[in-house]
Amino acid sequence: MQIRVRFAPSPTGELHIGGVRTALFNWLFARHHKGRFILRIEDTDILRSQENFTNSIIDNLKWLGLNWDEGPEVGGEYGPYFQSQRLAIYKKYADYLLKEGKAYFCYCTPEELELRKKQMQKEGKPPVYDGHCRNLSYKEREKFEREGRKPTVRFKVSEGIELKVRDLLRGEVVFKSDVLGDFIILKSNGTPTFNFANVIDDSLMKITHVIRGEDHLSNTPRQLLLYQALGFNPPLYAHIPMILGKDGSKLSKRHGATSISYYREKGFLPWAVVNYLALLGWSTPDSQQFFEKEELIEKFSLERVNKSPAVFDPRKLEWMNAEYIRKMETEKLVNLLIPYLKKKGWVKEEIDSATYRKIFRITELERDRLHLLSDILEIADFFFEEEFAYDTKAVEKRLNKEYVYPLLKRIKVEIDKMEHLSEENLEVLLRNLSRELSLSTAEVFHPLRVALTGRMKGPGLFELAAVLGKEEVIRRINRTLDWLKKHKVKSSV
RNA sequence: GUCCCCAUAGUCUAACGGAUAGGACACCGGGUUUUCAUCCCGGCGAUGGGGGUUCGACUCCCCCUGGGGGCACCA
Numbered sequence: 078m079q080i081r082v083r084f085a086p087s088p089t090g091e092l093h094i095g096g097v098r099t100a101l102f103n104w105l106f107a108r109h110h111k112g113r114f115i116l117r118i119e120d121t122d123i124l125r126s127q128e129n130f131t132n133s134i135i136d137n138l139k140w141l142g143l144n145w146d147e148g149p150e151v152g153g154e155y156g157p158y159f160q161s162q163r164l165a166i167y168k169k170y171a172d173y174l175l176k177e178g179k180a181y182f183c184y185c186t187p188e189e190l191e192l193r194k195k196q197m198q199k200e201g202k203p204p205v206y207d208g209h210c211r212n213l214s215y216k217e218r219e220k221f222e223r224e225g226r227k228p229t230v231r232f233k234v235s236e237g238i239e240l241k242v243r244d245l246l247r248g249e250v251v252f253k254s255d256v257l258g259d260f261i262i263l264k265s266n267g268t269p270t271f272n273f274a275n276v277i278d279d280s281l282m283k284i285t286h287v288i289r290g291e292d293h294l295s296n297t298p299r300q301l302l303l304y305q306a307l308g309f310n311p312p313l314y315a316h317i318p319m320i321l322g323k324d325g326s327k328l329s330k331r332h333g334a335t336s337i338s339y340y341r342e343k344g345f346l347p348w349a350v351v352n353y354l355a356l357l358g359w360s361t362p363d364s365q366q367f368f369e370k371e372e373l374i375e376k377f378s379l380e381r382v383n384k385s386p387a388v389f390d391p392r393k394l395e396w397m398n399a400e401y402i403r404k405m406e407t408e409k410l411v412n413l414l415i416p417y418l419k420k421k422g423w424v425k426e427e428i429d430s431a432t433y434r435k436i437f438r439i440t441e442l443e444r445d446r447l448h449l450l451s452d453i454l455e456i457a458d459f460f461f462e463e464e465f466a467y468d469t470k471a472v473e474k475r476l477n478k479e480y481v482y483p484l485l486k487r488i489k490v491e492i493d494k495m496e497h498l499s500e501e502n503l504e505v506l507l508r509n510l511s512r513e514l515s516l517s518t519a520e521v522f523h524p525l526r527v528a529l530t531g532r533m534k535g536p537g538l539f540e541l542a543a544v545l546g547k548e549e550v551i552r553r554i555n556r557t558l559d560w561l562k563k564h565k566v567k568s569s570v
Numbered sequence: 571g572u573c574c575c576c577a578u579a580g581u582c583u584a585a586c587g588g589a590u591a592g593g594a595c596a597c598c599g600g601g602u603u604u605u606c607a608u609c610c611c612g613g614c615g616a617u618g619g620g621g622g623u624u625c626g627a628c629u630c631c632c633c634c635u636g637g638g639g640g641c642a643c644c645a
Contacts, residue, residue, distance in 0.1 A: 087645045122644055187643065194641090203572045204641060229643055247575070256573050256641075264643040271645045295574055295640035318576080318638095325637060356582060356594090364584050364593045383583080386638060390581050393595040403608075445608040456606090475605095507604090522604040534606035 080112030081285050084138075084145075085275070087119040088130035091336035092137045094389060095290060095320045095328055098354045102317055103288045104143045105355070105377040112285075116148030117278060120161045121268045137337045141347045142370070147282075155282040160274050167269035170277055170307060171230050171262055179306045180262060182228035183210040184221040205258025206231065230263035232273075232303065240298035245286075245315040245379055252298040260299055276300045280309040288379070291316045291386070292327075315379050318358045319386040328389055340394075344417065344450025346405075349398040357387040367400070399448040411440045414453050421454055423461035435460075438544050442536035459530040460544065463552075467560065468532045475523040475533060482561055484514070484521065485528055489554040498547035500539040507538075528557035 084100040086092065107114035116138070120126040135149055147153025157163055174180035183206075194204040211233065213221075221228070234257045242250045262273035269277070279287060294316045304311040322332030329335065340350055352368055359382045368376070402410060415436065418424045424432055439460050446456055459465045467476075475481075491506050492498060511521045526538050529550060535541060542550050 085645085089645075119645060125644070183643095190642090198571050198641095201571060205572095227643095250574070252574070258641085261643055266643075268643085270643070275645085290639090291575065292639050293645090296645095298574095316575085321638075323581085327639075353582095358582090360583055362584065364582090366582095366594055385576050387583090388581055390595070393582065396595060399608095443607090446606070517604090519604055526605065532606090536606085538604060 078285065080107060080110040081115060081283050082107050082112065082288055083115040083117050083279070083282065083284055084143075085117040085119050085278075086134050087122065088127055088134060089122055089125040090130060091338055092134045093328070093335045093337065094354070095335075097137075097141065097143075097337055097350070098320055098357055099288065099290055099317065100138060100143050101141075101351060101354055102359070102377075102379075102382070104145075105374060106286065106288060106379060107146075108374045109377050113146045114144070115153070115155075115282060115284070116145040116158065117282070118149060118159045118161075119271070119274065120159055121271070121274055123161075123266070123268060126161070133338065137341065140341060141337070141351055143351075160269070160278065163274070163278065164268060166281070167263065167274055167277060168267065171269070171273070174232065174262070174306060175230065177306075178233075180230050180232050181211060181259075182213070182218065183231045183259075183261070184213070184218070184226045184228050185209055186226070203256040203258075205256060206260065208259055211259065227265035229261045229265050231259040232262050232299075232306070234259050234299075234302060240301050242294070242297045242301065242314060244294070244297075245313060246382055246384055247294075247316065250294065250297075252295075254298070254302070257299055257302070262303070272296055272299050273303065276303040276307065276309070279312055280304070280307070284312050286315060287312045288315045288317060291319050315382070317382055318384055320357055321386050321388045323388060325388065332389070333391070342451075344413075344452070345394070345398050346401050346413075346450075349401040350394065352401075353394045353397045357389065358382055366397075395448045402447050402450070403445060407437065407440055407444070410444060411437050413450055414440060417451055417453055418461070421461075435544060442540050442544070456535070459532070459535075460541075463549075465531040467527065467557075471527045471531065471533045475527045476557075476561060478520075478524070480514075480516065480520070481524045482558065484510075484516070485524060485554050485558055487514075488521075488525060489551055489558075492547060492551060492554075495547060498543060498550060500537075500543045503542055504539045525554075529553050 082103045084096075084103050086096055086100075104114050106112070116135075118131055118134075120131065131149070138145070145151065147155060148158045152158075171180065175182075189209075190206070193207055193209075197204045197207070210228075210231070234254050236255050238254045240252045240254060240257075242252070244250055260272065261270050263269055278284075297314060297316075301311055320328045322328045324332070334340070337350070341347075348370070352373070355368065355373055355377070356366070359377065361376055361381070365376075411433075415424070415428065418436065419426060424436065428436070439457055443453065443457050447453060487510065488507070491510070492503070495502055495506075507521050507525070508518060510516075511518045514521075522538050523533070525542075526535065527533065529538075529542060529545065545553070
């Protein structure tokens with residue numbers, strides 16, 4: 078039997094971290110077993126579903142590399158894969174249940190329901206539908222219809238039965254039908270509710286395994302009942318642990334960025350995100366951290382998914398991203414960095430070969446400092462901006478010394494004599510100068526670094542100076558000298 | 571309130587019923603380096619509590635506690 082799993086997001090918001098992890102586990106399971114991974118858009122909430130969310134979800138899944146075999150854009154023999162295009166199907170099955178006496182029309186208004194629910198909670202009972210409309214007479218129904226009430230369709234749940242969910246991770250979980258209550262399968266506007274559409278689609282699409290978040294575990298008994306009533310065989314279930322925020326509650330916006338778009342824009346690499354997320358709730362016997370794609374597919378198994386929820390740790394994700402950035406070929410990294418530079422206006426849309434070589438070299442020099450691709454904007458500004466600011470602490474610590482002004486002046490003079498500024502001849506120059514002036518090398522290097530970059534940290538001094546070139550280095554030293562004078566820093570008086 | 575799930579360091583996790591409870595992030599310290607980063611070395615730190623079962627329990631059972639999730643005309 079071919080394994081078929083699906084990811085069924087609803088386009089009421091951006092794809093978020095938890096959704097990605099669910100999609101990932103489904104995708105890995107399918108790929109591992111050479112099965113099919115299906116994408117289905119659950120857009121039955123007319124009010125909240127938006128097409129741009131659908132597009133963004135699809136776009137981000139592609140970006141992550143979680144490709145699907147059936148679904149939007151690729152089609153498939155069990156479509157359509159948008160629930161909004163399957164309304165007639167749900168209607169048909171609802172009619173069937175109605176005809177069989179397994180469902181009925183309910184005319185209760187949301188307000189009435191709310192009131193009774195509160196009452197039941199007060200009495201310490203599970204807040205379930207009380208069956209108010211279960212046995213309406215023909216006359217009563219007529220009356221409601223005349224009032225203009227639009228009915229929902231409710232599924233009849235018999236009391237006193239036990240529903241056993243066989244979960245691949247948790248074993249048998251038993252629910253009593255009494256806590257379920259007759260639930261709605263068709264809203265008054267004719268669209269199906271989640272439980273109903275889900276069961277029908279999973280059946281019709283021949284889904285064999287439902288891998289979803291643990292928050293769906295309590296929905297499962299209702300769905301089991303529907304499978305029974307409809308005469309379908311339920312799939313196998315695996316309810317994977319939730320992803321929580323730092324405070325231990327379900328990951329949400331108040332924990333910071335949760336939408337995958339954010340991570341994408343910040344410059345997280347798709348595979349770093351995938352690799353990190355794979356480790357949330359799953360592990361190998363040796364706690365391996367890094368996986369290549371094929372390796373992850375090969376090693377992944379539901380048996381090794383654990384049951385307890387996991388806290389999402391952005392710091393570890395960032396670390397992992399940095400690791401992948403370091404491991405990447407420079408040329409690839411350059412190409413990923415260029416869009417950020419363009420957007421910032423540091424390089425033109427058309428990149429000539431000289432500019433490319435410069436970016437390449439800068440990438441080599443800065444790559445170990447990048448955690449995110451966008452970090453390049455913070456740490457490499459001085460390579461592209463001539464009028465960078467001097468860091469206050471750097472001025473205080475490195476420039477505010479008597480010897481600095483004459484030193485920089487001397488360095489300038491010496492560099493000016495050079496035919497060409499290279500890493501080598503600059504190093505020779507500075508080391509000789511330190512000996513001649515009885516200064517430590519650090520006392521020579523640090524002020525120059527601040528003069529050239531405005532800050533105390535950064536790539537090797539000789540290397541970065543070579544990238545800037547003789548003319549620019551001299552210009553920057555002059556600028557610093559002027560600046561020192563103007564600001565009456567100790568070294569210039 | 572009610573039902574369900576879960577429980578190894580701050581975090582992610584490993585450990586046939588039998589190791590000094592292993593690894594990773596973070597944190598702290600040291601080394602390398604002109605700075606930062608990288609890299610290398612080292613350190614801190616965990617089986618929630620109580621009962622059982624067993625020669626022996628992180629592991630099995632029960633209770634407690636704690637945390638999470640569901641209980642929508644949301645999915």
